[in-house]
Amino acid sequence: MLAARVYGNEDLRLENVEKPRITSPEDVIIKVKMVGICGSDNHIFHGENPFVVLPRVMGHEVVGEVAELGENVKDLLVGDHIVVEQISYCGKCYACRQGMPNVCSHLEALGVHKDGGMQEYLKITAMQAHKIDKSVPWETAVLAEPYTVAGNSTTRGQVGIGKTLVIQGAGTIGLLTLRMAKAKGANVMVTDIDQDKLNFAKENGADEIVNTKNESLKEKVTKWTNGEMANVVIDAVGLPQTFEQCFELVSVAGAIVPLGMSEKYSHIAQKPIMQKELTIYGSRMQSYQFEPVIKAIENGLLIDGGVVNQKFDIKDVQKAFDLMNNHPEQARKIVLTFD
Ligand SMILES: [Zn+2]
Numbered sequence: 001m002l003a004a005r006v007y008g009n010e011d012l013r014l015e016n017v018e019k020p021r022i023t024s025p026e027d028v029i030i031k032v033k034m035v036g037i038c039g040s041d042n043h044i045f046h047g048e049n050p051f052v053v054l055p056r057v058m059g060h061e062v063v064g065e066v067a068e069l070g071e072n073v074k075d076l077l078v079g080d081h082i083v084v085e086q087i088s089y090c091g092k093c094y095a096c097r098q099g100m101p102n103v104c105s106h107l108e109a110l111g112v113h114k115d116g117g118m119q120e121y122l123k124i125t126a127m128q129a130h131k132i133d134k135s136v137p138w139e140t141a142v143l144a145e146p147y148t149v150a151g152n153s154t155t156r157g158q159v160g161i162g163k164t165l166v167i168q169g170a171g172t173i174g175l176l177t178l179r180m181a182k183a184k185g186a187n188v189m190v191t192d193i194d195q196d197k198l199n200f201a202k203e204n205g206a207d208e209i210v211n212t213k214n215e216s217l218k219e220k221v222t223k224w225t226n227g228e229m230a231n232v233v234i235d236a237v238g239l240p241q242t243f244e245q246c247f248e249l250v251s252v253a254g255a256i257v258p259l260g261m262s263e264k265y266s267h268i269a270q271k272p273i274m275q276k277e278l279t280i281y282g283s284r285m286q287s288y289q290f291e292p293v294i295k296a297i298e299n300g301l302l303i304d305g306g307v308v309n310q311k312f313d314i315k316d317v318q319k320a321f322d323l324m325n326n327h328p329e330q331a332r333k334i335v336l337t338f339d
């Protein structure tokens with residue numbers, strides 16, 4: 001079977017490898033139908049992801065059909081449609097005991113620490129297999145994982161009815177976070193420097209959009225909130241400057257959720273944190289978000305709506321990364337298919 005494996009910076013090879021076999025009674029083998037390409041995959045492709053161990057088959061946004069089951073897996077059938085959960089964890093460490101298995105001391109994430117979904121068949125354990133109704137198109141199901149990222153950040157930041165939220169960045173994660181926040185009842189302002197992305201955010205329910213190339217975000221937030229400022233700020237850009245800016249956009253008793261993984265330093269004073277009693281929430285991937293996200297997708301509350309706009313066969317995986325790097329404006333969400 002085919003597998004796309006990264007060996008180093010821009011060294012992506014399509015290989016013929018052996019199909020996985022059931023070796024434990026809890027194993028599930030998935031025939032992969034679709035894999036989304038994430039910004040973090042592009043970091044791996046460029047050798048810039050600090051967590052990854054190379055060489056690696058990427059892909060953590062994976063959907064497919066059950067092809068084979070270990071003997072202990074009783075709640076799934078061959079042919080069931082599955083959304084794959086990317087993490088496996090120990091269940092015993094401090095993080096796991098706090099209900100935060102996404103930061104388990106022994107965390108293993110597909111496509112990062114273990115080979116992921118950019119291959120025709122993928123072996124996972126039953127705990128990682130979430131069934132989704134067969135009526136849901138693969139293009140929508142494949143957004144479940146990025147939606148769990150939005151579910152996690154909005155849960156961490158306690159986004160909900162009556163709250164004002166600023167999302168910095170109208171890329172894929174910013175956009176899915178917007179839809180999630182609207183589903184949770186918040187008032188949402190979205191910022192970017194790309195007017196097309198902002199217009200798409202507006203079509204997708206943003207109450208306010210701000211082009212930070214030619215408008216003062218601080219002034220806009222002040223006016224929008226009658227001086228209260230935003231109760232929650234989610235930074236889906238991840239630059240040192242955008243993280244710094246969160247502190248002047250946030251209200252008293254507010255929350256900041258940075259999503260970037262940059263190792264660059266930001267310049268932040270202690271005073272606003274103390275004075276406004278701010279909370280800064282880290283948010284890494286997700287914990288326990290697949291079940292609510294899948295239900296919301298099945299109910300039509302969370303949709304695709306034109307986010308998945310580029311498809312490539314696994315054989316053309318190189319072209320998919322070329323598009324992502326050379327024409328990012330054309331790629332909201334690129335997916336790989338396996339037919
Ligand atoms: Zn991702």
Ligand SMILES: [Zn+2]
Nearest residue numbers: 090093096104
């Ligand atoms: Zn653990």
